[in-house]
Amino acid sequence: MYLTNLFFVLFGGIIFLQVMAFSFPNLEAVSFVLFYTLMVLTSIDLIWILFLKEPLTFRRKFQQKLNLGDPNEVSITLQNKTKIGLYIQLFEGYPEEMQWRKKPIQKWISAGQSYDDHYIFTPKKRGDFTFRVAVLKVRSLLQLWERNFEVSNPESFQVYPSVLQMKKYALTVFDRQKLNQGIKKIRKIGNNQEFEQIKNYTQGDEIRKINWKATSRKNELMVNQFQEEKSQNIYFLLEKGRTMQQESDALSMLDYAINSTLALGNITLKSGDKTGVITFSDKIGQTLPAEKRAGQLKRIMDLLYHQKTLFKEPNYDLLYQHLHRTIKTRSMLVLYSNFESLSAMRRVLPVLRLLNQKHVLIVTLFEHEELYRIAHRLPENNQDIYQSIIAESQLKTKEQIKNELLKNGIRTILVKPNQLTLATINQYLEVKAKGLL
Numbered sequence: 239m240y241l242t243n244l245f246f247v248l249f250g251g252i253i254f255l256q257v258m259a260f261s262f263p264n265l266e267a268v269s270f271v272l273f274y275t276l277m278v279l280t281s282i283d284l285i286w287i288l289f290l291k292e293p294l295t296f297r298r299k300f301q302q303k304l305n306l307g308d309p310n311e312v313s314i315t316l317q318n319k320t321k322i323g324l325y326i327q328l329f330e331g332y333p334e335e336m337q338w339r340k341k342p343i344q345k346w347i348s349a350g351q352s353y354d355d356h357y358i359f360t361p362k363k364r365g366d367f368t369f370r371v372a373v374l375k376v377r378s379l380l381q382l383w384e385r386n387f388e389v390s391n392p393e394s395f396q397v398y399p400s401v402l403q404m405k406k407y408a409l410t411v412f413d414r415q416k417l418n419q420g421i422k423k424i425r426k427i428g429n430n431q432e433f434e435q436i437k438n439y440t441q442g443d444e445i446r447k448i449n450w451k452a453t454s455r456k457n458e459l460m461v462n463q464f465q466e467e468k469s470q471n472i473y474f475l476l477e478k479g480r481t482m483q484q485e486s487d488a489l490s491m492l493d494y495a496i497n498s499t500l501a502l503g504n505i506t507l508k509s510g511d512k513t514g515v516i517t518f519s520d521k522i523g524q525t526l527p528a529e530k531r532a533g534q535l536k537r538i539m540d541l542l543y544h545q546k547t548l549f550k551e552p553n554y555d556l557l558y559q560h561l562h563r564t565i566k567t568r569s570m571l572v573l574y575s576n577f578e579s580l581s582a583m584r585r586v587l588p589v590l591r592l593l594n595q596k597h598v599l600i601v602t603l604f605e606h607e608e609l610y611r612i613a614h615r616l617p618e619n620n621q622d623i624y625q626s627i628i629a630e631s632q633l634k635t636k637e638q639i640k641n642e643l644l645k646n647g648i649r650t651i652l653v654k655p656n657q658l659t660l661a662t663i664n665q666y667l668e669v670k671a672k673g674l675l
Contacts, residue, residue: 239287239288239383239384239385239386240383240384241280241382241383241384242377242381242382242383242384244381244382245276245280245382245383248272248276249276251272252269252272252273252276255268255269255272256269279380279382280380280382280383282380283378283379283380283382283383284378284382284383286378286379287376287378287379287383287385290320290376290378290385292319292387292389293318293319293320293324293376293387294316294317294318294319294324294326294347294374294376294387294389295315295316295317295319295389296314296315296316296328296372296374296389296390297314297315297317298312298313298314298369298372298390298393299312299313299314299315300312300313300359300369300395301395302395302396303395303396303397303398303401304359304361304395304396304397304398305361305397305398305399305400305401305402305403306361306362306363306364306397306398306399306400306489306493306496306497307360307361307362307400307403307487307489307493307494307497308360308400308402308403309358309359309360310358310359310360310361311356311357311358311359312356312357312358312359313354313355313356314328314330314343314354314355314356314357315352315353315354316328316345316347316352316353316354316355316374317351317352317353318347318348318349318350318351318352318353319350320349321349321350322349322379323346323347323348323349324346324347324376324377325344325345325346325376325377325381326343326344326345326346326347326374326375326376326377327342327343327344327374327375328342328343328345328372328373328374328375328389329342329372329373329374329375330342330343330357330369330372331369331370331371331372331373331390331392332359332369332370333367333368333369333370334370340357342375343355361397362488362489362493363397363493364397364398364399364493364496364542364543364545365396365397365543366394366395366396367394367395367396367397368392368393368394368395369390369392369393369394369395370392371388371389371390371391371392372388372389372390373386373387373388373389374386374387374388374389375387396543398539398543399493399496399497399499399500399539399542399543400497400500400501401500401539403497403500403501403659404500404501404504405504406501407501407502407504407505407659407660407663408501408504408505408508411505411663411667435463436449436452436460436461436462436463437460437461437463438458438459438460438461439458439459439460439461443461444461447461447462447463448460448461448462449461449462469510469511469512469530470511470512470569470570470675471511471512471514471528471565471567471568471569471570472503472506472511472512472513472514472528472569472570472572472666473513473514473515473516473528473561473565473569473570473571473572474499474502474503474513474514474515474516474572474574475516475517475518475557475571475572475573475574476492476495476496476499476515476516476517476518476523476545476574477518477519477552477573477574477575477576478492478517478518478519478523478545478546478547478548478552479519479520479547479548479550479551479552479575479576480547480548480549480550480551481575481576481577481578482495482547482574482575482576483547483549484576484604484606486604486606486607486608486654486655486656487607487655487656489655490547491574491576491604491655492545492546492547492574494604494655494656494658495574495602495658496542496545497658497659498574498602498658498659498662499515499538499542499572499574500538500539500542501659501663502572502659502662502663502666503515503535503538504535505663505666506666507530507534507535509670510530511530512528512529512530513528513529513530513534513538514526514527514528514529515538515541515542516557516560516561516564517541517545518552518553518556518557518560519548519550519552519553520548520550520551520552520553520556521553521556522556522557522560523545524541524545525560525564526538526541527564528565528569552575552586554585554586554589554590555589557589558589558592558593561593565597568596568597568598568675569597569598569675570597570598570600570666570669570674570675571593571597571598571599571600572600572602572662572665572666573590573599573600573601573602574602575601575602575603576603576604577603577639578632578635579635579639580635580638580639580642583639583642583643584642587642587643587646590643590646590648591646591647591648594646594647594648598649598669598674598675599648599649600649600650600651600662600665600666600669601643601648601649601650601651602650602651602653602658602661602662603636603639603640603650603651603652603653604652604653604654604655604658605633605636605652605653605654605655606632606633606636607654607655609629609632609633610629610633610654612625612626612629613626613629613630613633614626636652637652639652640652649665649669651665
């Protein structure tokens with residue numbers, strides 16, 4: 239509880255009259271009257287606000303599981319329980335870990351009335367967090383005092399990988415009307431192991447599938463048609479090395495990879511594929527075997543929820559040994575990594591080649607948006623020129639890494655972090671369409 243600026247303005251005016259009384263003696267009596275009047279009113283106002291108990295009620299409404307990197311609405315309600323209007327300031331108890339700052343809500347609430355408001359909260363980290371106690375500043379009847387009231391208890395919540403993005407991309411993929419959104423859904427030509435029937439050759443059929451015996455009997459080209467295989471293995475390999483700690487728009491590269499894994503994992507499961515996750519850094523982290531049974535998506539989400547970046551160099555040799563023991567059939571491997579130099583990529587290139595020989599390997603790389611902005615801005619001084627040259631050099635290095643991986647037959651995605659999910663979905667659909675698994 240403390241005095242407001244109004245009290246000090248009035249008190250300063252009285253002091254000014256006291257000073258002026260040296261030149262105008264009649265002002266001395268006026269200043270003393272005003273001084274004692276101010277003291278009496280301040281005392282009355284103090285007694286009033288001291289006896290003021292819980293003048294307002296506060297309610298906060300939000301989902302217990304918020305979506306990482308997505309706008310989440312938080313609603314608040316203030317109810318004036320007194321018989322007079324109150325001027326209030328509300329300081330919301332945002333979680334300390336979020337480092338989120340916002341001006342307090344300032345409002346006049348009439349007697350017995352309520353005030354509803356909402357704000358958008360965008361979490362940038364996964365984990366367990368707590369809304370702290372909200373503090374309400376209430377002014378006294380004469381506006382000479384302010385008193386703080388704690389109007390809420392701490393409320394915990396969890397930030398999970400984005401379910402909103404997962405649902406959005408799933409609707410886009412499985413809705414034919416959304417094809418112009420950038421998602422490529424390609425119809426797969428029969429390219430499987432289970433024989434279905436012999437049919438007439440049509441333009442576009444693969445020559446290697448021509449059935450020469452049937453062709454000689456019918457005297458026209460006939461081809462074997464195969465049923466589409468449903469349950470194929472899809473594994474997401476999440477690297478948790480130090481380079482995955484880099485941030486873009488306050489989200490780490492690991493968090494972008496996690497959101498992409500959840501969104502694409504939902505699509506692969508709905509498409510009938512078995513889906514699993516393996517995390518690694520200098521050691522193998524958690525392994526979720528590829529399955530398509532009920533509850534697999536929840537198990538994927540729970541696994542992703544607890545992942546954190548380890549500031550160590552990833553051990554790809556150990557990863558290869560683990561995959562060799564764990565995955566016995568040809569699978570699609572989506573590797574989320576962030577090579578920053580050619581030397582770093584070349585050290586693990588032999589391992590990537592071996593994985594790509596046995597499986598279909600897709601490597602994702604991140605473009606740094608801040609470097610792109612620096613490289614393409616108009617320089618204003620020598621320092622800007624140096625920074626632009628360095629940024630452009632690093633961007634070219636990323637392109638060289640991508641090109642070298644492609645030359646080695648490894649499917650590679652180089653994309654801005656916020657476009658990662660879309661790019662990986664397109665790659666998955668293209669692999670399925672071409673029958674590479």
